Amino acid sequence: MNSLACGKPFVTVLVVIALAASCAERKVPMAPQTAPQVAPAPATPALVTPPALSSATAVAGPVYRETGVASWYGKDFQGRKTASGEVFDMYGMSAAHRTLPLGTVIRVTNLENYKSLTVRVNDRGPFVKNRFLELSYGAAKELGFVAQGTATVKIETLEPVNGNSPYTVQAAVFAEEESAKMLKDRLSKKFEQIFIAPFESNLGKLYRVRVGSYSTEEKAELVAGKLKLEGLEPVVFRKD
DSSP states (O other), X not given: OOHHHHTHHHHHHHHHHHHHHHHHHSOOOOOOOOOOOXXXXXXXXXXXXXXXXXXXXXXXXXXXXXXXXXXXXXXXXXXXXXXXXXXXXXXXXXXXXXXXXXXXXXXXXXXXXXXXXEEEEEEOOOOSXXXXXXXXXXXXXXXXXXXXXXXXXXXXXXXOOOOOOOEEEEEEEESSHHHHHHHHHHXXXXXXXXXXXXXEETTXXXXXXXXXXXXXXXXXXXXXXXXXXXXXXXXEEEOO
């Protein structure tokens, strides 16, 4: 056997030992240290100013509801001017109310048969204490109470009611002006702003004795209560 061939394994072993020593002496570089990340401070939330209420929201009034006895009027007033200045049409769909603003649209329901319709307030009345609404003949016919004359009804405005008109209290109505003047003189000793308001009716010229001008219906009702103590049957109206 050749001596060189026999020495190959020995040489190979030496080479492996040398490479291992070389690797042992080589230092593995350390990974560079990264500075710790600091989370940014949370941003202070901006102050948000709530939006102001719109003028529509601020001034909107409540929907008006009322229940009571209604009557109707027809040919005796046909063609006459209503409180709104319109000509009364007995076959139209209109109503008279004491305090709702003229032009208010209301839904009227007959609680005796539950028929319902929509009308517009264009007149003042009724002047009878135990009734609160007076409908045109056409409206009463649709609601089914023309023959009986009156009915218990419920009304509801279709939109919130607004209006700043003052209120007055009607103390009495007379066919003679002299009687109206006598009551005015008597009430002037206890109340302020007593005035006589004449108007034309199907019975001829009548004279309404009214008291005061009040910013709210509640104040007018307080005065009406005092007038009852005088033996009268007062009714509160909106001044137009």
